Amino acid sequence: MSTIISCNTYSSLAASKLNNPSLPSEGSSFLRTPKSCSFWNRQFLPKCSSHKHVHCQLQNEQQKKRSFSLKECAISVSLAVGLITGIPSLDWSPMAYAANPALSDLSVLISGPPIKDPGALLRYALPIDNKAIREVQKPLEDITESLKVAGVKGLDSVERNVKQASRSLKQGKSSIISGLAESKKDHGVELLGKLEVGMEELEQIVEDRNRDAVAPKQKELLQYVGGVEEDMVDGFPFEVPEEYRSMPLLKGRAAVDMKVKVQDNPNLEECVFHIVLDGYNAPVTAGNFVDLVQRRFYDGMEIQRADGFVVQTGDPEGPAEGFIDPSTEKSRTIPLEIMVDGEKSPFYGETLEELGLYKAQTKLPFNAFGTMAMARDEFEDNSASSQVFWLLKESELTPSNANILDGRYAVFGYVTENEDFLADLKVGDVIESIQVVSGLDNLVNPSYKIAG
Incomplete structure (x- = not known):
């Protein structure tokens, strides 16, 4: 008989976060969609963390511990430094990270312990x-x-x-x-x-x-x-470029609860993940997601990728690989959006590598277990639409600006509660619902209100 305890209580029983540093073997497709080998973002599934009153149904009282060995740390370093070991490409470019001058000196990777707590990352990301x-x-x-x-x-x-x-x-x-x-x-x-x-x-x-x-x-x-x-933030800190100004924009922060029904999992039957979305640093990316949530786009959708490195979802049924706006009958895509420390507004349409900013520090780094980002086509920076993914790994020897993801994919939020349970999700698990629980008033140009 399964024991019912709160997700937070269960999380406290775990000795450490769930990490699975194993990656697919050489030659395998990494983060690809069934429709296109060039879309790694199409198969990640969103995970949400619940509030303290939301319960998860669990069959076990203890979470399996997973260790991150020195050998595996070394593997992470080698991935970040040279990417010459045949690592599976994120199908969207990260693995084509050949010679990067920022990674030539190993000291870059071990300059200090990275901030891995999602709450702390969000606090430091405030303008x-x-x-x-x-x-x-x-x-x-x-x-x-x-x-x-x-x-x-x-x-x-x-x-x-x-x-x-x-x-x-x-x-x-x-x-x-x-x-x-x-x-x-x-x-x-x-x-x-x-x-x-x-x-x-x-x-x-x-x-x-x-x-x-x-x-x-x-x-x-x-x-x-x-x-x-x-409460120190006075208004929205910058103007979004004119070409993106009419898109759904999140001018501030919002939070969503994602309820997932887990199938064939002895550890977990159902859980709600709480996700904080950061529109201060990714207004276009976060606004697009909130708009899709309000359209109930993700409700009833299955987890489409869960390989120990990421969880992904957002690839709709049918030939389309993203969201088709019913008002235009065309695919809605959004630009790559990366905010960097020291800049007043994000960079749009180019990776930091393409901009030559090899050592730039992103405001929303891939440091935390449960980092949430948009997937896109490997060879097209502005091809993101509806597919999102969560990273199932923390930064160890690959802190911000020294890993294979920062500056290449648009991070727009973090799972802040129950993120450990992301590692329990499997392909075929169902997102019962995603609901905005705060910050909806920060969404401007909501297309869901126009289209119904």
Whole structure:
């Protein structure tokens, strides 16, 4: 008899994220669709993470642990550095990553540990520049690493993190408040008050040596921090190029819940994945997806690719390889859209390699397990339509700007809850529904309202 527990509870039982670094053998097609060998994006399936009240039906109480060995790390390095080992191409170009000057020096790959937490990636991707709030954020995030240390030493390290965050909050509070957008100031101040109270509660938790209570409180505080940072964004930060301005655009952020019915899986029967979509850095890509979600385009669609490296979906039945707009009876495609650190707006229509930006840092990197991106034709940058995929791998020795995906495919969101369960999905599992749960008011030019 299957046991019913929340997805979050089940996730906490897992000792580590599910990773499957194995890739298809040489000569095999990588991320291709059944209709076209050149579309790797057509076969990935979306995964969603649920809110704390959404339940997953599970048959096992423990998740299988998967290790990422040194040998496998070396394989990842070799893929990123030379791509000369016959790795399967993402059918959409990543594997044709021949000589890249940015990858000539191995030190590029090991310059520092990459940020792998989707929540942290989303916080750092916000278009803000407020040092005071970042100085609160960083030590709170560092608690995760501190908790990896066993016993008393780990809690001692957590205590230092908490004291540093608390001190930064007290010293920088006025700078944080001054950085809030005027229209959002009241809400931001309210969140700061909750953050202050929560910080005191976390200090007491550490003083009581209640190790199990640290991580849940940390998550709560970082949600407050993220909320404050979002309240610092005043309007939309740039103008989308005129040729794309009439497309559905997500001018801000939105969140969706994706409910998946799992078939023939002893570990999982049903789960809801929560995905945060980032229109600040990918307004065209995220807007296109939200518009399709509102059209119920993905509801009832099967997972079309699940190979241990990615999960993909979005290839409709029939000859079309993307979304056919009923109002025009033509395929709707969107441009490749890549936002880079230091730039005020995204680059459109070209990969960073084609632009010569080999060492550029993308604002939405392929660092996290459950990174969500658009698939496209290998030889056509602006051919994405409806096929999306989720990466089933974290960056280890291949951080941002030193892997085979960043700058080649448009990332537009991250699975933030229940991402571990993505690895349990199989081809044929059904997306029962995807629903926008917040941020729909940030969608402009919604074509679904015109076409019905």
